[in-house]
Amino acid sequence: MQLSGLWPALLTPVTATGAVDHDNLAALTTDLISRGVDGLVPLGSTGEFTEFGPAERAAILETVVTAADGRVPVLAGVSGLSTRETCELAAQATGAGVDGVLVLPPLYWKVPEDRLAGHFRQVLAATDRPVVLYDFPALTAQPLPTSLLQRLAAEEPQVVGAKLTVRDITAITAALAATRPHRPGFAVVTGFEDLIPAAMWAGADGAISGLANLQPDLLVALVAAVRAGSPDVAALYERVMAIFDVYGLSEPAIPGLKAAAAALGRIASPRSRLDGGSGLAEAATRWAESHHGAEAVVA
Template identity: 70%
Template sequence: MKLSGLWPALLTPLTEDGAIDHPALTSLVEDLVTRGIDGVVPLGSTGEFTEFDARERRAILQTVIAAIDHRVPVLAGVSGLSTVETCEHARVAAEVGADAALVLPPMYWKVSDDRIFDHFVSVADATDLPVVAYDFPGLTAQPLTPALLQRLAVEEPRVIGAKLTVRDVMAVTAALAATRPFRSDFSIVTGFEDLIPAAMWAGADGAISGMANVVPDELVALVNAIEEGKPDSADRHRAVMADFDVYGLSAPAIPGIKAAAAALGRIPCATWRLDAGPKASVLDAAAAWAAVRKPSSQRKDAA
């Protein structure tokens, strides 16, 4: 499996009472596939992976994998609080048919690079799935250093790349410099859409995007334009950046993204697990955000 192009980090639609909305998840996946995405990532940060028990995580993966039906790869988020828990989630992902595993470093404790390296090796040992290392220091406070990424690239062929959800493009270029001379096939993708052009022009392979749940066409067009060297890449990036404020609708960002997706009709309901649902102010802000992004006929229908 090659990690490249545009991969939506899937939302997990919920009903108003907080249950997993499997029909809505199926519909979201089907819509994204028809728009030309290159793979999907269930149970990442955008998918609220921390809020589901093992049974629910299995069910979410089963729904996504059935909906995909082998048309694009499924990179399953398998992260847990400990290495043991993460390995168990990885085994389930392999059992239900995922194509690869997305893995954060151990959470809670701050540990050495050697310990993080062993964590990724243990997850790789747990199944036959390729592993993608997930760097999100803004939430884990445990960055994956260039030296660690280099060691993974050199010593562990089952780790096929890294997702870097980092605010500084220099972290992306440092990761590329640390890995590409040793593994030309070691993928680096960004987790922030504003960095897509700079990261890809530096040699990164694409993006895993939460925004792709709400504006997939703009992001597919941007990544394709950069891959193909089209002269309209800057225009495509400006279109994406016009929507980037979706991340500012709430803190954390997931309720706002869900509210925006619901306002656009992409999911039925904005419920998320950390409370009963987005506050009225978030719903109002998302409705205003979505109103200027709907096609004119859709705005007229809504009126």
């Protein structure tokens, strides 16, 4: 599995009653593949991974893997509260046929670097699939030290890359400097769309993007343009930044993202298992009316 290019962090559509809408999830998967994405990431932060139990997670992964049908790799989020839970989820994802797993540090407790290394190494033992480290310190309050990235890149070939959802571009350049001398093929991708050009110009490989659920063509084009050194980068980046305000529709951002996706016809229902607050549907409709260009998935 080569982590490179544009990988949508999949929304998890649910029905009005809150049940997973597997038909809509399969349709979204198929549509994104048709737009030229390089891979898919179900059950990440955008996929509301915290809101689904183990059986639901397994069914979600089976739906995405079946719909993808080997056309692009599937990188499954398997993070849990504890190392034990994360290992169980990694083994479950392996059984569902995913191509790799995306792993946060253990949630809730802050632990020292050696404990973090042990966490990831136990996950490695629980799956034979490539592992991508996931750094999202704004939510975990547990940054992955650059020295840890260096250690795992040098010592664990099964660790193939890192997703860095960090605001500071210097954290990305530091990760590249720490890992690439040991592993020239070690992948580093950003989780923030506004950092795509800067991160890729610094040497990163692409992005795992929540916005790609709404505007896949635009995000695919931006990543391709940066990679090619195209003069179109500035115009494409301006368009990405024009829709970046969707993340401000709600707190946390996922209910607003889902409401906007539904208003654009990208998913069937705006329902989220997270509380989006009152007036979200109306706000999302106004947002969608002012941001044209997405094509509907739902018939």
